[in-house]
Amino acid sequence: MTTPRSRLVDDRVVLHYHFVSRCVRRSWLCDRDRYSGKDYNHRKAWKKSRKFHLAQHFAVEVEAFAIMSNHFHIVLYYYPLASDTWSDEEVAYRWSEAFPPRPANDNPDELSFLKKAQIANLLQPPDSL
Numbered sequence: 001m002t003t004p005r006s007r008l009v010d011d012r013v014v015l016h017y018h019f020v021s022r023c024v025r026r027s028w029l030c031d032r033d034r035y036s037g038k039d040y041n042h043r044k045a046w047k048k049s050r051k052f053h054l055a056q057h058f059a060v061e062v063e064a065f066a067i068m069s070n071h072f073h074i075v076l077y078y079y080p081l082a083s084d085t086w087s088d089e090e091v092a093y094r095w096s097e098a099f100p101p102r103p104a105n106d107n108p109d110e111l112s113f114l115k116k117a118q119i120a121n122l123l124q125p126p127d128s129l
Contacts, residue, residue, distance in 0.1 A: 009078070011080045012080060012081070013080070014077075014078065014079050014080070014081070015077075015078055016063060016075055016076070016077050016078070017075070017076050017078055018073065018074075018075050019073070019074050019075075019076065020071060020072070020073050021071060021072055022070060022071040023070045023071060027070070028040050028069060028070055029043060029047075029067065029068070029069060029070050029071065029072065030043050030044045030047075030067055030068070030069055031069040044067050047067055047072065048065070048067065051065060051074065053098070054098055055076070057094040057095075057097050057098040058083075058094070058098070059078065059079050059080055059081075059082040059083045060076045060077060060078050060079070061076065061077040061079070062074065062075075062076060063075040063076065063077050088123055089119070089123065091122075092118075092119040092122040092123050093119060095118075095122060096115045096118050096119050096122070097115075100114075100115060100118075101114035101115060101117075101118050
């Protein structure tokens with residue numbers, strides 16, 4: 001049975017956390033799937049770059065990681081007090097960089113416009129929505 005994150009992670013304590021995530025139902029994360037024969041090696045580089053991309057926008061540092069064929073391990077240094085110094089604008093910017101909106105095409109001008117709109121929307125007071 002799972003445990004709620006609020007009972008596992010104290011949002012005021014600086015700690016190292018070790019996370020493990022496994023695939024289910026014989027799914028394959030990386031390498032060659034021995035059942036279907038499909039090669040999923042391209043996912044290793046994607047998972048590695050995504051980890052570091054997300055870490056730079058949140059109050060964590062990637063200390064160590066290992067990506068195996070059907071699971072991965074990651075050790076994060078969690079510094080929750082770092083976000084106390086962030087302004088609302090910086091939080092909205094970090095969110096927009098971590099989870100950018102998806103433009104209809106690969107136009108960088110459209111992406112820039114959508115990010116600015118997303119940030120403005122995130123900065124709206126909750127009662128005005």
